[in-house]
Amino acid sequence: MLDIEAKEGKKIAGVGTLVRSDEQNIGMFGRWVEATLVSPLGNSGGQFAQFRGREKHHIPAFVIHRREALESVGGWDVRYHTTQDSDLSMRLLKKNWQLWRSDISHINMRKRRTMVSFIKMSWRYGAWRMESLKRHPERGSVREILPVLGIVLTLLLVIFAADYWYYPALAYALVLTLDAVRGAVSQRQPTLLLGLPICLLILHVFFTLGMLSSTFRRAGDITDR
Numbered sequence: 001m002l003d004i005e006a007k008e009g010k011k012i013a014g015v016g017t018l019v020r021s022d023e024q025n026i027g028m029f030g031r032w033v034e035a036t037l038v039s040p041l042g043n044s045g046g047q048f049a050q051f052r053g054r055e056k057h058h059i060p061a062f063v064i065h066r067r068e069a070l071e072s073v074g075g076w077d078v079r080y081h082t083t084q085d086s087d088l089s090m091r092l093l094k095k096n097w098q099l100w101r102s103d104i105s106h107i108n109m110r111k112r113r114t115m116v117s118f119i120k121m122s123w124r125y126g127a128w129r130m131e132s133l134k135r136h137p138e139r140g141s142v143r144e145i146l147p148v149l150g151i152v153l154t155l156l157l158v159i160f161a162a163d164y165w166y167y168p169a170l171a172y173a174l175v176l177t178l179d180a181v182r183g184a185v186s187q188r189q190p191t192l193l194l195g196l197p198i199c200l201l202i203l204h205v206f207f208t209l210g211m212l213s214s215t216f217r218r219a220g221d222i223t224d225r
Contacts, residue, residue: 004054004102010098013069015100015102016099017061017064018103019048019107019109020106020109021111022108032191032195032199036200036203039200041176046059046086054102055101057099057101058099069097073088073092080131082124086132086136124219126208126211128214129144129207147204148208173197176200176201179197180192181193184196
C-alpha cells in the first residue's frame with residue numbers, strides 16, 4: 001500500500017487481496033462451486049476474480065483500509081447484511097479516493113459445500129445486490145439482467161414466432177456446455193462437465209430471483225453458512 005502511494009504521489013483508500021479456494025477437502029460439490037465462482041459466466045471480475053499483479057479496482061476484496069479514508073465517508077453502513085464492502089468502496093470512489101488490489105497476499109476462502117447453501121447464497125447475493133444498486137445505480141451491469149432478458153426474449157418468441165421459442169434456451173445450454181468443457185480441461189476435473197452447468201444454472205436463476213425479490217422492498221436476512 002505504501003509502495004503504491006509513493007508511486008501515485010498521494011494517499012489511497014486501501015488495497016484488496018486475492019481470494020483463493022479453501023485448501024482443505026471441500027468435497028465434489030464444493031469443487032463445483034469453486035469452479036463456478038471463477039468461471040467467466042459466474043463472476044463479474046469482483047471478489048472471486050483470479051488476477052495477477054496490482055491494479056486499480058472499484059470493488060477489491062478484503063481490503064486493508066487507511067483509517068482517514070474510512071472516516072471521510074462515515075465508515076461501513078451496517079444496515080447492509082451483504083455488500084457492505086461494495087457500498088463502502090463506491091462511497092470512497094465518489095470522494096475521489098483510489099482503491100487497488102494486489103496479489104502480493106491472498107486469503108483462502110471456503111465458499112459453499114452443499115446445493116442448499118449455494119442456492120441460499122445465490123439468492124442472498126442477488127437480493128443485496130439490488131439493495132446496492134438502489135443506492136449506486138452506476139454499478140449496474142447488463143450481465144446481471146441477461147437472465148431476465150432471456151426470459152423476455154423467449155416469451156416474445158412464444159407470442160410472435162412460436163416455432164422458434166426454444167432457440168434462446170438452446171443457445172444458453174450451448175454456452176454452459178462450452179464453459180463446462182473449458183473448466184473440465186483447464187482444471188483437470190472431469191466432473192465439471194456435469195457440475196459446472198448445474199451450478200451456473202443455480203447461480204443465474206437464484207441470483208436473479210434474489211434481485212427481483214428486493215426490487216420493490218428491502219432485502220430480508222437469510223443464513224446460508
